[in-house]
Amino acid sequence: MNRRDFLKASAVAILVPQAKSWAAFDLNKRRSNFVFFLVDDLGWKDLGCFGSTFYETPNVDKLCASGTKFTSAYAACPVCSPTRASILTGKYPQRVGITDYINPQGGNQPKNWRRKTRLLPAAYQDRLAHREVTISEVLKEAGYATFFAGKWHLGPEGFWPEDQGFDINKGGCERGGPYGGKKYFSPYSNPRLEDGPEGEHLPDRLASETVAFIEANQNEPFLAYLSFYSVHTPLMARPDLKQKYEAKAKTVESAGPAWGQERSRRVRLVQDHAVYAGMVEAMDQAVGKVLDALDRLNIADDTVVILMSDNGGLSTSEGHPTSNLPLRAGKGWLYEGGIREPMIIRAPAITKPGSVCSDPVVSTDFYPTMLELAGLPSKPNQHADGISLVPLLKGRSVARRSLFWHYPHYGNQGGAPGGAIRDGDWKLIEWYEDDELELYNLKEDIRETNNVAKQWPERVRQLHSKLKSWRESVGAKMPSTNPNYEMNK
Secondary structure, eight states: OOHHHHHHHHHHHHHGGGTTTTTTOOTTSOOOEEEEEEETTOOTTOSGGGTOSSSOOHHHHHHHHTSEEEEEEEOSSSSHHHHHHHHHHSSOHHHHTOOSOOOTTOTTSGGGOOSOOSEEOOOOOSSOOTTSOOHHHHHHHTTOEEEEEEOOOSOSTTSSGGGTTOSEEESOSSOSSOOSTBTTBSOOOBTTBOOOSTTOBHHHHHHHHHHHHHHHTTTSOEEEEEEOOTTSSSOOOOHHHHHHHHHHHTTOOOSSOSEEEETTEEEEOSOOOHHHHHHHHHHHHHHHHHHHHHHHTTOGGGEEEEEEESSOOOOSSTTOOOOOTTSOSOTTOSSHHHHEEEEEEEOTTTSOTTEEEOSOEEGGGHHHHHHHHTTOOOOTTTSTTOOOOHHHHTTOOOOOOEEEEEEOSOOTTSOOSEEEEEETTEEEEEETTTTEEEEEETTTOTTOOOOOTTTOHHHHHHHHHHHHHHHHHTTOOOOEEOTTOOTTO
16 A cells, blocks of 8 residues: 555544544545645735736736735734744644744743843744644645645754655755855755755745646645745845846836834835845746646646735845835734735635635634635634635635734834734734833724824723733733843843
8 A cells, every 4th residue: 555545544544433524525536736825024015916016926916816815814923933833723823832933043032032122022932843733734634745845944853844744845944044055046055955056046946846746746636835935035136137126126216205214113115126026026936837837737727726925024124125015014013014914815616716805814714724625624623713714715704803913022123022903994002011002993094004092992992801811812921021121222
């Protein structure tokens, strides 16, 4: 018996004692494949289909036109590792203990904290625990071939993709960026990705690896999870694309200022960064290579395609390469620019081409959504904080709910410890340093420029109470007083 037959036999064995709940699961029926594109640090307005006029993304725009565009989609955290954990587990990051980006050296843990900030950040887990059951493990158990390429950033060796349900791992390790070798160009010096020819470009290589996996598994259900290192720093583009956008930048005419201020940080207000634009287009070309393979193999109609970002675009630090306007701030902040993401789902025979969904959704929702699209039963004890988005994909509605955030850390991008809740059109932000509360009506004020907390004291009280109750329910850890705090430092 080969490995895939063994997995099918195992799935049958699991089905027997749960015949009722698994009644709709037919091993002889062609199940949906999944291609999941996770783009690192891609901002809400970094795609043509989401309003960018400077970056060129024809392949993603075509995907968007063929599926459902979500305009109020959120990452579960304003930085990467927590959101990545939420996608794989269907849980808020607070439940799995990963609430900040994983620093392999532990530099952002309270015991090693050297910054003289008002608070000490909360301690957090530096790996995704093996006890967590990931969507990849569930699909693998059900007979899916599973593949991961690109950025992992969820723990040290022993906690890499191959330890969390993926048959193949191409490039996933503890690093938060392409920091080895020549970074975005071969040689990569990546422990899970063989070096290619000198100068090979990483986004294209990851797409080629994904295509090779799809070709090898086109006759069986598969999950291909392409988690780009792009468009994370270091800011590096192919020379041809850099040159293209340097010329284009000279034609950009801004109606307003190029820079603003977000607390102590400058914030970019115009999209005209040539290198970043080249990185976005290279990512788009890689997406196109994978989508073209689905068409060429005649399996596009059997494949659900998802695209999402793990946090907002980088606008207040580390080169300030993009603008998220009309959203406020960016990566590392609890304002909309840090947590609202571009998101697209194409589910053949389910999604209406060119449809738009404005319902608030969050990264924990992918797990139950993928289970339903695969014809598998839900696992509410596992994906405790997600709901299936299939009704929304069909143009229907889902029950209204609140979405929550808790970031008890100081982001590298200027953000401070805080929490937030979105309830309908209302959003409350609580800053833990000084207990300040901000209230915004996102329908009327998507830019979050008009804090109406004083005008709506009862709504503030209600939302703050819900936020505090949620924190308690998920076991959220709070920051503590920093004995080395120095005012104005």
